[in-house]
Amino acid sequence: MLLRAAWRRAIGAATPAPRPGPAAPTRGLRLRVTDHAPQSPAPLNTATAPEAESGLRPLYMDVQATTPMDPRVLDAMLPYLINYYGNAHSRTHAYGWESEAAMERARQQVASLIGADPREIVFTSGATESNNIAIKDLEAAIQPDTSLVSVMTVNNEIGVKQPIAEIGQICSSRKVYFHTDAAQAVGKIPLDVSDMKIDLMSISGHKIYGPKGVGAIYIRRRPRVRVEALQSGGGQERGMRSGTVPTPLVVGLGAACEVAQQEMEYDHKRISKLSERLIQNIMKNLPDVVMNGDPEHHYPGCVNLSFAYVEGESLLMALKDVALSSGSACTSASLEPSYVLRAIGTDEDLAHSSIRFGIGRFTTEEEVDYTVEKCIHHVKRLREMSPLWEMVQDGIDLKSIKWTQH
Amino acid sequence: MAASSHAQMLDLYRAILRLSKHFSAYDYRTYAVRRIRDAFRENKNVKDPVKIQNLVNKNKRDLEIIRGQVHIDQLSSTDKLVIVNQEEPGPREPGTSHQQAVDHL
Numbered sequence: 001m002l003l004r005a006a007w008r009r010a011i012g013a014a015t016p017a018p019r020p021g022p023a024a025p026t027r028g029l030r031l032r033v034t035d036h037a038p039q040s041p042a043p044l045n046t047a048t049a050p051e052a053e054s055g056l057r058p059l060y061m062d063v064q065a066t067t068p069m070d071p072r073v074l075d076a077m078l079p080y081l082i083n084y085y086g087n088a089h090s091r092t093h094a095y096g097w098e099s100e101a102a103m104e105r106a107r108q109q110v111a112s113l114i115g116a117d118p119r120e121i122v123f124t125s126g127a128t129e130s131n132n133i134a135i136k137d138l139e140a141a142i143q144p145d146t147s148l149v150s151v152m153t154v155n156n157e158i159g160v161k162q163p164i165a166e167i168g169q170i171c172s173s174r175k176v177y178f179h180t181d182a183a184q185a186v187g188k189i190p191l192d193v194s195d196m197k198i199d200l201m202s203i204s205g206h207k208i209y210g211p212k213g214v215g216a217i218y219i220r221r222r223p224r225v226r227v228e229a230l231q232s233g234g235g236q237e238r239g240m241r242s243g244t245v246p247t248p249l250v251v252g253l254g255a256a257c258e259v260a261q262q263e264m265e266y267d268h269k270r271i272s273k274l275s276e277r278l279i280q281n282i283m284k285n286l287p288d289v290v291m292n293g294d295p296e297h298h299y300p301g302c303v304n305l306s307f308a309y310v311e312g313e314s315l316l317m318a319l320k321d322v323a324l325s326s327g328s329a330c331t332s333a334s335l336e337p338s339y340v341l342r343a344i345g346t347d348e349d350l351a352h353s354s355i356r357f358g359i360g361r362f363t364t365e366e367e368v369d370y371t372v373e374k375c376i377h378h379v380k381r382l383r384e385m386s387p388l389w390e391m392v393q394d395g396i397d398l399k400s401i402k403w404t405q406h
Numbered sequence: 407m408a409a410s411s412h413a414q415m416l417d418l419y420r421a422i423l424r425l426s427k428h429f430s431a432y433d434y435r436t437y438a439v440r441r442i443r444d445a446f447r448e449n450k451n452v453k454d455p456v457k458i459q460n461l462v463n464k465n466k467r468d469l470e471i472i473r474g475q476v477h478i479d480q481l482s483s484t485d486k487l488v489i490v491n492q493e494e495p496g497p498r499e500p501g502t503s504h505q506q507a508v509d510h511l
Contacts, residue, residue, distance in 0.1 A: 056488040060433070071434055071475035078474075266444070321488045362433035364440075370489050 058323045059367045063207075063358035064156045064184060064302055065325060069252070070209040070361070076255035077211065080248040088245050089236060099247045106254025110216050113257040114182075114201065115192035122217050122237045123250050127183040129230065130202035130217035133241070134179040136228050148177040153185035157340040157356060158293030159302030161189065168197030177225060183207045183215075187260025188268065189299065193218060199225045205249065209361060210256030214249035267361050268300075274359050274368050275300035281372045286379055290350060292341055303357040306341075306350040309389040310382045315355060318378040322371050325356050411458045418465045419446050425469065428476045430483040432490055438472060 060068070080102060086095025088103045104118070111118040124130045135150065149171050151162050164180060171178035182191060183204035193201060201218040205211050219225050219240070233242030260267075283289050288308035307315060312326040326338075337351035346354075357371065383389040388398065419442070426438035452458055 055485055056490070057485050059487055059489055068433060071438075071479075072471060074478070075471045075474060266441075362437045364433075364436050366489055 056321075058321050059370060060323045061358050061363070061367065061371055062323045062325050062356075063360035063363075064356060065358070066206045066212065067209045067360055068362060069211060070256065070259055072259050073210050073252050073255045077248045077252040080251050084247075086247075088247050089234070102247055102251050103245055106250045109254035109258040110203065111218075113187060113191075113261050114203075114218060115194055116218050117221065120193075120218055120221050122219060122240045123245050123253070124215050124217055124241055125213055126215035127181055127202040127204035127207075128215075129241075130204075130215055131179075131181055133217055133227050133230050134200040134202065136230060148179060150179040150181070153180045153182040153191070154189065154299045154302070155293070155340060156184045156302070157338055158304040158344070159299040160293040161185075161297045161299055163297070164191075164198070165196045171199075172197040184299070184302070187257060187264060188301065190264070193220065200227075203253075205253040205256060208256045208260050211249050211252040214246065214253045216253065263361065271359050271361075271363070272300040274363060274365065275303055277365070278303060278357060278359070278368050278372055279305075281369075282375060285372075285376045292344065292346060292354060301359045303359070304341075304354055305357070306346065306354045307379050308350060308353060309386050309392065310353050310379055312353045312355060314382060315353070315375075315378060318382065319355075319371075319374055322374060324358075324371075326354055411455065411462060414462055415446075415458070415465070418462065418469060422465065422469050422472060425472050425476060429479050431479050432487045434475070434479060 080099070084095070084098055084102070086093070086097075086099040088096065088099040090096025090099070103123075107118045107121050107123070110116075110121050122133075124133065131150075135148070149167065151164070151167055153164055154161050162180075168178050170176075177199045178197065179200035179202070180198055181202045183202060184207055185191060186203050187208040191198075191201075198218070199220045203216040203218065205214040217227075219227055227240060229240050229242065231242055234244075236242050236245060279291060282305065286307070290306045290308070292304040292306060316324055316326055337346075337348065338354065341351040341354060355375075359368070391401075392398065422442050423439060426442060427435065429435035429438060449461055452461065
């Protein structure tokens with residue numbers, strides 16, 4: 001408590017400082033002295049991120065970027081971060097044996113979620129590494145009649161669900177490998193690698209309420225799919241991914257998968273209801289809002305809306321009390337409109353006006369209502385300021401305008 | 407036999423609910439309270455004594471998990487969310503939270 005008060009006084013002595021950190025565009029959060037008394041025992045980490053103007057943190061509605069850890073996952077990981085610190089590959093003592101047992105238990109938990117055999121799961125540092133392993137296989141095994149199809153199960157920008165089972169059927173009949181990046185889908189919609197004829201699947205820990213820095217790749221054994229290792233070394237993970245397996249992280253991934261399996265139905269029902277509420281309330285109160293992506297084959301937790309005549313970035317800045325994004329985190333530093341929206345044929349101007357709302361396991365009705373209220377308020381306000389909107393209200397067809405060059 | 411399991415369940419339910427309200431993180435607090443209420447409502451009519459015993463055991467484990475997580479949560483607390491003013495009073499009345507943290511040790 002004293003540490004934190006001293007830190008605030010030091011900050012208050014200077015004028016509002018620029019936000020430290022990466023060069024990525026800031027969201028307008030400024031350092032400010034607040035006068036509300038700290039209420040708890042000294043926080044573990046006093047070098048916290050700058051607070052929002054009122055000293056309160058924004059709501060989190062960006063679950064496609066990353067998710068908070070489920071308390072049950074942290075609980076499972078703790079022993080391996082504190083006392084059970086053995087290397088899972090040490091064969092000669094209890095530290096190694098117990099760590100290995102935990103790793104194999106986690107492997108079983110991941111396999112069980114997707115209907116696979118534990119021997120088909122290789123732990124990696126995340127879905128990106130898994131994707132690279134899967135694609136490298138193509139170069140290694142290329143023959144005139146071999147190729148690879150790689151499709152995202154659930155798109156991370158617009159939430160569209162791809163027809164995985166149908167694609168799997170086609171690939172299997174044509175003897176073509178089928179890989180899917182299931183980072184946004186695992187634990188949220190039912191997946192079975194046998195039913196859907198999936199040969200390779202990428203899994204990410206931090207998208208399913210697990211820790212960051214861990215993932216897995218599913219590699220089918222029957223019929224055998226051969227992959228080439230990206231990194232060589234001690235031959236861990238059957239030679240497919242050398243490097244000490246990080247026991248605490250894989251235990252977290254396993255726990256996240258087990259919790260997801262138990263909670264999938266409950267979460268899906270709740271998230272669908274909240275998603276419906278968000279979309280209906282926004283569309284009821286604002287004209288000219290378009291939902292991007294096929295509404296029928298859609299994962300409800302990822303809602304991507306375009307607000308005509310409003311610039312996406314300015315709406316994001318206005319909604320500073322809600323953590324949102326206008327596309328995938330992977331591409332957020334560039335100013336180009338989303339490649340996904342362009343691919344589905346969205347108009348340039350609508351693509352620039354899109355916002356992605358993420359609804360997850362911990363999202364509450366209050367958070368959705370707050371977000372909707374702020375969104376409606378700011379869209380109306382921004383439209384009032386927009387000359388384009390004024391022209392539309394006057395009945396002018398924007399497409400008929402011949403813009404002159406200066 | 408059934409009556410004492412039933413009483414045990416009620417005690418567990420009250421204990422878990424009471425404990426869950428001590429999470430200082432809004433998302434964890436609301437999730438725990440909501441999930442527990444919904445889970446107990448869902449299993450209200452389970453009659454099979456074996457199933458009931460399994461549920462009792464599971465809830466005992468969950469109680470311990472929540473106890474540990476609430477303690478950690480209070481150690482690493484941060485500012486409240488913007489929405490918190492609209493919610494029922496949280497557990498962090500000044501002066502009492504340190505005592506609560508000690509109680510959990």
